[in-house]
Amino acid sequence: MSKYTKLINNIVAFGNSxxxxxxxxxxxxxxxxxKSSDEYSDLDLIVITEDTNYFVQSxxxxxxxxxxxxLFLEKTADGADEKRVLFxxxxxxxxxxxxxxxxxxAFKSGKKPEILLNDYRVLLDKKEMLADIFSLQQTKESYCFPQEADYVNIVNDFWYxxxxxxxxxxxxELWEAKFCLDSYTIHGILEDL
Structure with missing residues (x-):
């Protein structure tokens, strides 16, 4: 039994209510x-709602x-709102x-969203909007490795x-350091990979 079992049950009960x-x-x-989760794994959930503002702001x-x-808010790689919570x-x-x-x-496009290309489990589907999710095509965009010069530049940029x-x-200068780490090093360089 996962250490998250009770929390998952609470989340599903809340979702039903x-x-x-x-x-x-x-x-x-x-x-x-x-490849199952380990003791350090978190719980990743997609919440589909008609009132995103409430769940993001409240x-x-x-x-x-x-x-x-x-708890804090951030954006996912594709721009969705993500609320990260330590219970x-x-x-x-x-x-x-x-x-x-x-x-x-996303579902109407006929292609499975990238986040669902790996394993997933539907915990709640009150409007049966996910009924056809299993039949969607599994297409993953191909990845092109960077040229050697671009790769070396990115690595050197990181170390600098x-x-x-x-x-x-x-x-x-703590704020300057945090700005560089968060805004430039992590988001800027890693987005180039």
Missing amino acids: DDRIAAIILVGSQARKE NDWLDKISKYHI EGALDVDFVIISENDARA HAIWTSKKLLRG
Whole structure:
């Protein structure tokens, strides 16, 4: 039994009780069949709702699931809102909040969204909008490796800014260091890969 079992049950019960939630899908390592999650794995969920603003802006709904200690918002790689929550017992859950319209459009395209190309488990589907999800085509965009010169440039860019960030830390310029690490090094360089 997973350490997340009780929390998953609470999330599904909450989803059943809230009319704004259409569906919840479990993705990531907790949904994998072959290479299962380990003790450090988090819980990755897609929440499909008619009211994305409420689930992004409010935290009241989290109180109905379980006690939590830390939460913050960020964007996924494809621009969706993600609420990351650390529940009691160091159980971390990533809630990707997607509108029903966006979900329907994605499914209507006939191609399975990339996040669903690996294992997933439908935890809740109150509007039966995921009934055809299994028949969608599994297409994955091919990946092109960078040219050697581009790769070397990216690696050197990373190391240069790692040293620059360290200097800012040693000077006590904490915000400058954080800006470089978050905004430039992590997002800028890694997006080039």
